[in-house]
Amino acid sequence: MLVGETVEAESPNPRARATGVAEHLDGRRLERVEAIGKNLLLSFEGGLVLRSHLRMSGRWTVRDRDSSTRGRPWLILRGAAREAVLWGGPVLELNKRAIRRLGPDILARPPDLDRMVANLRRDAGREVGDALLDQRLVAGIGNMWKAEALWQAHVSPWWRVGEVTDEELRSVLEEAARMMRRSVDLGREERAIYRHAGRPCSRCRTIVESRGQGDANRTAYWCPRCQPGKRGEQRPGA
Ligand SMILES: [Zn+2]
Numbered sequence: 001m002l003v004g005e006t007v008e009a010e011s012p013n014p015r016a017r018a019t020g021v022a023e024h025l026d027g028r029r030l031e032r033v034e035a036i037g038k039n040l041l042l043s044f045e046g047g048l049v050l051r052s053h054l055r056m057s058g059r060w061t062v063r064d065r066d067s068s069t070r071g072r073p074w075l076i077l078r079g080a081a082r083e084a085v086l087w088g089g090p091v092l093e094l095n096k097r098a099i100r101r102l103g104p105d106i107l108a109r110p111p112d113l114d115r116m117v118a119n120l121r122r123d124a125g126r127e128v129g130d131a132l133l134d135q136r137l138v139a140g141i142g143n144m145w146k147a148e149a150l151w152q153a154h155v156s157p158w159w160r161v162g163e164v165t166d167e168e169l170r171s172v173l174e175e176a177a178r179m180m181r182r183s184v185d186l187g188r189e190e191r192a193i194y195r196h197a198g199r200p201c202s203r204c205r206t207i208v209e210s211r212g213q214g215d216a217n218r219t220a221y222w223c224p225r226c227q228p229g230k231r232g233e234q235r236p237g238a
Pocket residue numbers: 201202203204205206223224225226227
């Protein structure tokens with residue numbers, strides 16, 4: 001069904017969300033699905049394997065994308081036209097090697113922003129949009145929230161970490177924490193830029209751009225006016 005597609009991943013269920021599984025899978029291509037006994041193994045690009053053990057209550061369903069959802073499924077994997085929904089998946093885990101050494105959790109109350117900023121600073125030459133997805137530096141930010149937080153903070157995904165001030169990094173992390181917390185608590189998601197390529201920016205009406213970024217080639221979305229590619233270019237209000 002979704003094999004070969006790059007999926008959007010989301011965990012509406014708070015207990016499932018706490019596992020951080022969706023953030024790791026979001027924006028990755030599903031390569032293979034195997035059923036072994038009551039285990040379903042989903043292999044994603046980058047060597048990530050999701051194991052869901054289906055007990056009496058757990059089941060996967062496949063349906064049209066963005067069908068209305070009653071209740072809070074454990075995991076939704078969205079492709080271009082179809083989506084797979086895991087209901088009541090009591091055991092849901094990723095292979096340990098892929099998620100070892102996680103950084104501070106963005107959903108902690110409060111998030112440890114000082115340590116996150118220090119972690120992000122480890123590689124000054126890395127693009128900030130790429131660094132934010134490195135779960136060893138900051139745990140929990142997926143591709144969608146990365147795009148939204150950068151846009152909210154007027155920071156380009158393409159700036160090098162060394163070009164971004166501590167204040168800007170904190171602002172990006174604060175926006176991510178605020179929006180993700182809101183999504184967890186209220187089930188409400190603000191999407192101003194993610195998957196909006198080719199449409200006008202809701203702030204300045206400039207056409208939103210998108211391009212793959214980093215080793216995993218995950219799609220970055222940005223407004224070339226609110227988040228100019230190079231530091232020093234015209235910025236709104238500057
Ligand atoms: Zn804009």
